[in-house]
Amino acid sequence: MVSIGNAKARSACLGALALAPVLFAVLLGLVHRTEGVPNALGNDPARGSRDAAQLAQAIATWEALWSEIEAHGSRALRPAQSEPGQRPAGDTVFMRYRNLWGAIDPQVRIAFQLAAASSDPERKLALIAPFAQHAEPLIRLRAYLEQARIARRQGDLAGAERAAQATLAVAGVPERLKADAWLILADCAWQRGQGDTSESALDRAIAADPGFWDARRLRLELLARRLEGETQHSAACLERTRRLIEDLGALPTLAEDQTQFRDLADRLARTGPPKTLALVLAVGLGYRWAGDNTRAQATLALGEQVSGRLPARCEALIRSRIDRLLAQDGAP
Incomplete structure (x- = not known):
């Protein structure tokens, strides 16, 4: 047993205590970097399995969204309304x-x-x-x-x-x-x-x-802020990006006002260039669907400057879509 009165032992103890916050910070960093990896630093297999299932589902709905967009453009995002005469x-x-x-x-x-x-x-x-x-x-x-x-x-x-x-x-x-x-x-x-x-x-x-315009408008704002300023897992990141794009496409079609695409893109970028790949994609799509391909391409090209701020798997899927859009001449 180490004696408290021993000077060398006391010095060693103090040194270990001084290192403790550093080691704790390193462990926290490892936890964040091992997102989605089963059994990483205490993650149980069941949790890893659930996370994997959620990510698989998020990827499936993400790909389904883009299949519709590629086939029908922004018109694919017009939501079903309960009645023909419903006002949004x-x-x-x-x-x-x-x-x-x-x-x-x-x-x-x-x-x-x-x-x-x-x-x-x-x-x-x-x-x-x-x-x-x-x-x-x-x-x-x-x-x-x-x-x-x-x-x-x-x-x-x-x-x-x-x-x-x-x-x-x-x-x-x-x-x-x-x-x-x-x-x-x-x-x-x-x-x-x-x-x-x-x-x-x-x-x-x-x-x-x-077809509730006001609810979609508020969700667009909320999702943009959460994607820009919060830590999240890949599945949540992908789901939020998907819903952000759905709302971006739904709002102008509900209002029957295509100029809203530019207005919404401007609003999403109101504080300066988009800070995450999710926002780069959404703002770029807004300008693209507004018919401003020059500004859309310039926005999408900003993706190189903001990589690494979202979970890696989420970013990879968003990056793939940005690259495809950059390679196109017209709107999807």
């Missing part, structure tokens, strides 16, 4: 879907119209509150949804979340009508810095209502 944008689902109310009681309709016209949040809430207990599910849903929107506008995140959760709990209505509640929950989570929760809620909103 609007304050609520009741604006996006025509004739959603049907044969509603005129007094109920008037109350909601008065609430919408009022600029006083308290008056709005007073007009809406009685309908949160209404026997008709669609009326209850709208009452809760309006309460959630009012709370969010006032900066009351907790109140907005409670009302949005109450909206989701209403039974007997199509799930697509609850997409607005998921959007509100996503926005609240994003304001709290809860990226995973926000992303999951946006996925739910878009799954419920694929």
